[in-house]
Amino acid sequence: MAGILDGKRILVAGVTMDSSIGFATAKFAQEQGATVLISNFGRALGITRRIAKRLPSEPPVLELDVTDPEHLEGLEAQVREHVDGLDGVVHSIAFGNPETLLGGKFLTGPWDDVAQAVQVSAFSLKSLAMATKPLLGAGSSIVGLTFDASVAWPAYDWMGVAKAGLESTSRYLARDLGADGIRVNLVSAGPLKTLAAKAIPGFEDLEELWTTRAPLGWDNKDHEPTAKAVCALLSDLFPATSGEIVHVDGGFHAMGA
Structure with a gap:
């Protein structure tokens, strides 16, 4: 039986650890028949090359710093070394300096660090x-990953602002790329145990909220539901959906208290 991504060529940008949403997405995409490429850069690139071997089929690992114009300009050539085009792109990229921007530092966050967070996470x-x-x-x-930016969260601070920028960016991209038949959507996951989450002081306060308020319950160690939603949006099952944010949070977002 063919998978929902059978024959698709997918780039998952921003895979570091095997505990990341990007890794879970790459794994499920391969299981659904996709040819997958993954990317990272800098010191993390070596880690990515090692964990790539843990996927069902070891994918090509591309070097891509999304803030480096030369990397962006050379990405097409890098991809064409392995496939002749792409059917989907996953944006699994975010960064905010935890020492200056997160964990209750909203009022003191310096602009240089805020600018970096917005560039890396939204632009x-x-x-x-x-x-x-x-x-x-x-x-x-094109599918990106967010954490509901419609409200203010404990500890999330300037990363929440950056995610709000990401959500707005996805809508404008949906507007401007629609004429080319390119869909742009986001998946908003509940709090998950990832490397990024561990770097946020006080993130456990967010996780605690989900234990009592998510109607379906929430397993913060299970990345598969989020990966499945990303892959569904990459597939042909949502041909007329763009500019959307799909929540994968156990229903938490719909509860008032």
């Missing part, structure tokens, strides 16, 4: 979309 969705646009055809899909 990079546009950067990645434009770098891969020559590889994407009608019917293709």
Whole structure:
């Protein structure tokens, strides 16, 4: 039986550890028939190359810093070394300095660090979309990952602002890429045990909220539900959906108290 991504070529940008949402997405995409490429950069690139071997089929690992114009300009050529185009792109990229921007530091966060967080976490969705646009055809899909930015959360501070920027960026991309048949959507996951989450002081306060308020319950160690939602949006099952945020949070977002 064919998978929902059978024959699709997917780039998952921002895979570091095997505990990441990006890794879980790459794994499920392969299981659903996709040819997958993954990326990272700098010191983390070596880690990514090692954990790539833990996927069902070891994928090519590309070097991509989404804040580096040369990397973005060379991405198309890097991808074409392995596949002749892309059907989907996953943006699994975010960063905010935990020492200056998170854990109750909203009122003191310096602009230079805020600017970096916004560039890496929000503007990079546009950067990645434009770098891969020559590889994407009608019917293709770009999917990013967010954490509900419609409210203020404990500890999340300037990363919440950056995620709000990401959510707005995805809507404008959906508007401007729709004429090319490219869909742009986000998946908003509940709090998950990832490397990024561990870096946020006080993140356990967020996790605690989910234990009593998510109607379906919430396992913060299970990345598969989020990965499945990302892959569904990458597939042909949502041909007329763009500019959307799909919540994978056990129903938490719909509860008032």
